[in-house]
Amino acid sequence: xxxxxxxxxxxxxxxxxxxxxxxxxxxxxxxxxxxxxxxxxxxxxxxxxxxxxxxxxxxxxxxxxxxxxxxxxxxxxxxxxxxxxxxxxxxxxxxxxxxxxxxxxxxxxxxxxxxxxxxxxxxxxxxxxxxxxxxxxxxxxxxxxxxxxxxxxxxxxxxxxxxxxxxxxxxxxxxxxxxxxxxxxxxxxxxxxxxxxxxxxxxxxxxxxxxxx
Numbered sequence: 001x002x003x004x005x006x007x008x009x010x011x012x013x014x015x016x017x018x019x020x021x022x023x024x025x026x027x028x029x030x031x032x033x034x035x036x037x038x039x040x041x042x043x044x045x046x047x048x049x050x051x052x053x054x055x056x057x058x059x060x061x062x063x064x065x066x067x068x069x070x071x072x073x074x075x076x077x078x079x080x081x082x083x084x085x086x087x088x089x090x091x092x093x094x095x096x097x098x099x100x101x102x103x104x105x106x107x108x109x110x111x112x113x114x115x116x117x118x119x120x121x122x123x124x125x126x127x128x129x130x131x132x133x134x135x136x137x138x139x140x141x142x143x144x145x146x147x148x149x150x151x152x153x154x155x156x157x158x159x160x161x162x163x164x165x166x167x168x169x170x171x172x173x174x175x176x177x178x179x180x181x182x183x184x185x186x187x188x189x190x191x192x193x194x195x196x197x198x199x200x201x202x203x204x205x206x207x208x209x210x211x212x213x
Contacts, residue, residue, distance in 0.1 A: 022047075024122050024130075025112040050077035050126040077126035080104055080133060085126050092129075103139030103212060107132045119182035134181035138190070139212050142174040146208045150201070162206040165213070170194045170203050172211030 021037070021044065023030040029044050048054055055073045062069035077085070080098070084106050089096045092110040097103070109130045112122060125131040138145070143155075152158055175188035192207065 024124055025114075027124060048075035049124075049128050050075050050081065051128065078123070080106055081123065081126040081131065084108065084131065089131075090125075090127055099139050099212070101139065101141045103136040105134040117182070118184060121181070136174065136212065137178055137180055138174045138176040142172075142176055142190070142212055143208055145176055146205065150205075158205050159209070162202045162209075165206070165210055168203050168206045168210055170199060170207040172204075172207035174208070174211045 021029055021033045021039075023032075027047065027049075029041060029047070034040060034044070052075050053072045054075050057067060057069050057071040057073060059069045061067075062071070076082070083098060084090070084096055087096045087098075088094070089106055089108050091108055094108045096106050098106070108125055108127075109132060112130045113132075115122065115132070119134075121133040121135065123131050123133060147153065147155065147158065150158065171193040173191045173193070176190045178186040179188040192204065
């Protein structure tokens with residue numbers, strides 16, 4: 001466990017199921033949630049910042065791997081937070097966008113801020129500050145799904161023949177695995193809108209790219 005874990009502490013106990021045990025703003029376990037779960041601080045691990053040293057390589061493991069047992073073990077960070085450090089997304093207002101299986105917009109912040117309707121996630125950043133994260137669960141994976149429908153593996157060819165982004169009359173909602181931002185809804189599903197008898201394969205491919213964007 002480390003402070004990169006996320007939580008959205010609810011002040012409305014009727015919606016407490018949407019909160020995790022971590023009080024992100026204060027970087028502590030939530031006494032509110034511990035009480036609801038009939039737990040105490042003795043039942044949960046100690047919290048560390050992502051960069052803190054939590055121990056050293058076990059002697060037996062060091063010998064097996066041929067490494068020095070003085071190697072430090074640090075708490076570590078979540079994937080997006082660690083990648084953001086590597087991308088230089090450090091400092092208030094710095095931002096990056098990453099497109100993989102899912103797509104994320106990551107914004108570093110010096111302060112914790114509660115967003116409206118939990119439209120974005122609030123996390124502790126790997127450098128000890130905070131960050132906001134908006135996530136589309138299906139990004140490059142949506143294109144991968146469409147290519148399987150086309151029974152094609154030639155991504156370059158399928159995209160070479162499309163027009164400019166923003167010119168399609170077809171809309172694609174890429175909710176193939178539910179959605180997280182800004183509508184946190186596991187039951188959301190994808191859709192093509194605006195199809196007609198004249199709709200082409202190329203327009204549908206373009207719509208997937210635009211929908212993810």
